[in-house]
Amino acid sequence: MTPPQFDAAFCAQFEQLLAWRRDVRHFRTDPIPAPLWRALLATVTLAPSVGNAQPWRLVRIRSPALRARLAAHADTCNADAARQQADPAHYRALKLHGLREAPEILAVFNDESPAAGHGLGIATMPEMLRYSSVMAIHTLWLAARARGLGLGWVSILDPLPVAAMLDVPAGWTLIGVLCLGYPQDPSDIPELERRGWQAREPLADRLFER
Numbered sequence: 001m002t003p004p005q006f007d008a009a010f011c012a013q014f015e016q017l018l019a020w021r022r023d024v025r026h027f028r029t030d031p032i033p034a035p036l037w038r039a040l041l042a043t044v045t046l047a048p049s050v051g052n053a054q055p056w057r058l059v060r061i062r063s064p065a066l067r068a069r070l071a072a073h074a075d076t077c078n079a080d081a082a083r084q085q086a087d088p089a090h091y092r093a094l095k096l097h098g099l100r101e102a103p104e105i106l107a108v109f110n111d112e113s114p115a116a117g118h119g120l121g122i123a124t125m126p127e128m129l130r131y132s133s134v135m136a137i138h139t140l141w142l143a144a145r146a147r148g149l150g151l152g153w154v155s156i157l158d159p160l161p162v163a164a165m166l167d168v169p170a171g172w173t174l175i176g177v178l179c180l181g182y183p184q185d186p187s188d189i190p191e192l193e194r195r196g197w198q199a200r201e202p203l204a205d206r207l208f209e210r
Contacts, residue, residue, distance in 0.1 A: 149181065
């Protein structure tokens with residue numbers, strides 16, 4: 001099979017896609033159409049994984065009661081974190097999740113002992129399984145942005161209570177809770193930069209040669 005040729009125009013658009021991939025916290029409440037949602041989830045299967053283990057496990061949260069419990073848990077974790085900040089007021093001014101507004105909530109877990117993959121590539125680096133699940137999230141993130149949707153990765157959570165709340169198998173580890181929907185205010189500048197929390201830093205400060 002002849003591989004596709006990605007021309008200069010495609011590469012320029014791909015760079016735009018990367019620039020416009022944002023961690024979204026402000027969502028419109030209109031739902032994601034079912035065909036679009038199914039197509040979006042299907043892109044996860046294209047993500048790379050160690051040994052082709054495909055260790056990601058997706059939990060779609062449809063229960064309003066579960067959503068409310070998850071949002072309340074995030075608020076509690078957020079309040080605890082605020083007390084540890086040098087500038088609590090600045091921290092509290094940041095919106096760190098859209099768990100109440102986003103039309104879709106997806107929890108991504110990693111199966112620590114998947115049958116698929118037969119253990120290939122994880123003998124010395126078992127964390128590669130979790131990295132694979134992170135790659136699945138990134139694949140979904142880009143696919144969402146390409147379809148006009150936003151994704152927000154909620155990290156202000158305690159993984160163990162969330163796993164218990166969602167009643168998942170003991171061998172699954174929480175990687176992230178994702179909010180998905182149409183962004184209220186799309187931007188190519190990260191929100192934390194716009195709000196004076198942290199700007200991007202030069203690549204030269206993070207590139208080393210040996």
